[in-house]
Amino acid sequence: MPASLVIDHLCCNSWTAVEAPSYDEELGEANQFHRNLAEKQRLLEIGQQYRHHYCNAEDLGDEHLNQYDLIFSIACFEHINRLPLAIKRMLQYLKPGGKLFTMHSPIWSAFDGHHLPIDIPERFNKQLPQQSYIFQPWGHLLQTRNQTFANIKNRFDSAFAEEVIYNTYNSNHINRYFSEDYQIIFEDSGFNIEEYQITFPRNPSPEIQAALESRFPGYKQFGNNGIYAILRKPETGVVIF
Numbered sequence: 001m002p003a004s005l006v007i008d009h010l011c012c013n014s015w016t017a018v019e020a021p022s023y024d025e026e027l028g029e030a031n032q033f034h035r036n037l038a039e040k041q042r043l044l045e046i047g048q049q050y051r052h053h054y055c056n057a058e059d060l061g062d063e064h065l066n067q068y069d070l071i072f073s074i075a076c077f078e079h080i081n082r083l084p085l086a087i088k089r090m091l092q093y094l095k096p097g098g099k100l101f102t103m104h105s106p107i108w109s110a111f112d113g114h115h116l117p118i119d120i121p122e123r124f125n126k127q128l129p130q131q132s133y134i135f136q137p138w139g140h141l142l143q144t145r146n147q148t149f150a151n152i153k154n155r156f157d158s159a160f161a162e163e164v165i166y167n168t169y170n171s172n173h174i175n176r177y178f179s180e181d182y183q184i185i186f187e188d189s190g191f192n193i194e195e196y197q198i199t200f201p202r203n204p205s206p207e208i209q210a211a212l213e214s215r216f217p218g219y220k221q222f223g224n225n226g227i228y229a230i231l232r233k234p235e236t237g238v239v240i241f
Contacts, residue, residue, distance in 0.1 A: 001072070003050040016068070017052045018060065020079070022172060024204050058086040064093050070101065077104040077182070077227075078115065082174045087189045087231075094233045100191065103199070105226020109178040109219065111137035111202050114168045124156055138208055138222065141166050141215065179221035182229075191231035200225035 006015040034205055043050055053060060057080060071090050080086045106112045114135055124132075134152065143151065145165060152161040167173065177185075179198060186193055203223035204212065212222050 002039050003046060004039060007046055007050055015050050018057050019052070019054055020056050021054045042116070047156045056082070057085070058082055058089045059196040060089070060093065066095050068094050069098050073102045073104065075104055077102050078107050078174055081172055083175055083177065084188070087185060091190050091233055093128060096233055098233045102104065103226065103228045105200055107179060107182070107226060108174065108176040109141070109222050110225040112225070114140035115174045116164065116167050118163055118167060120172070121160060134164060138212060142211055145169055175225050178219050179224055179227065180219055182227050186229060189231065192234060193229065194232050195230040198224035198229045199228050213225060228241070
């Protein structure tokens with residue numbers, strides 16, 4: 001969240017931004033506001049009113065404990081690999097009664113939860129139909145790694161198939177939690193859950209739903225793209241993890 005938004009427009013007294021270095025490196029130039037000259041100048045002007053830490057959310061130092069009224073996160077939780085630890089640390093960063101807001105998608109169990117940061121390379125554009133795809137909906141869940149590689153290699157080539165395999169199954173850019181996992185993590189965090197909603201519905205056909213449930217026993221929520229939640233730190237009591 002740029003300083004020009006949270007300080008100048010929303011009039012927050014102060015703002016501390018946290019960004020995982022690996023995420024920033026993967027986004028590169030897409031993460032434009034940190035590289036925008038006007039934004040850099042504004043940061044120099046406001047000093048410590050806006051602080052930006054390049055680290056994982058769970059790795060902020062103890063000087064941040066009980067310091068914040070609100071933790072605000074958009075399109076982030078699906079990227080945090082040690083999510084249970086990160087949320088428990090967020091609880092410690094908040095003042096008693098402080099709130100955590102999150103709205104994140106697409107999550108791993110969604111139809112597009114592979115979250116691929118790459119597109120079909122230009123070298124294929126002239127030889128492919130207009131509605132070409134990398135994955136069919138829920139294809140990253142319904143296929144094995146070897147099936148995915150063979151399918152994409154046959155339709156494109158080995159080099160592109162290897163990139164898709166890495167970004168889908170190996171990259172730490174996404175955490176691969178299912179919808180039910182988030183709810184369990186929130187319930188076990190020490191927060192009080194004030195609001196919890198599954199968002200952006202796109203339900204699978206009965207046949208795909210049955211195939212997904214068979215492949216992933218115990219999971220049934222494949223029809224939501226994301227999750228919206230407001231969690232609140234209890235007013236009293238000592239939080240120790």
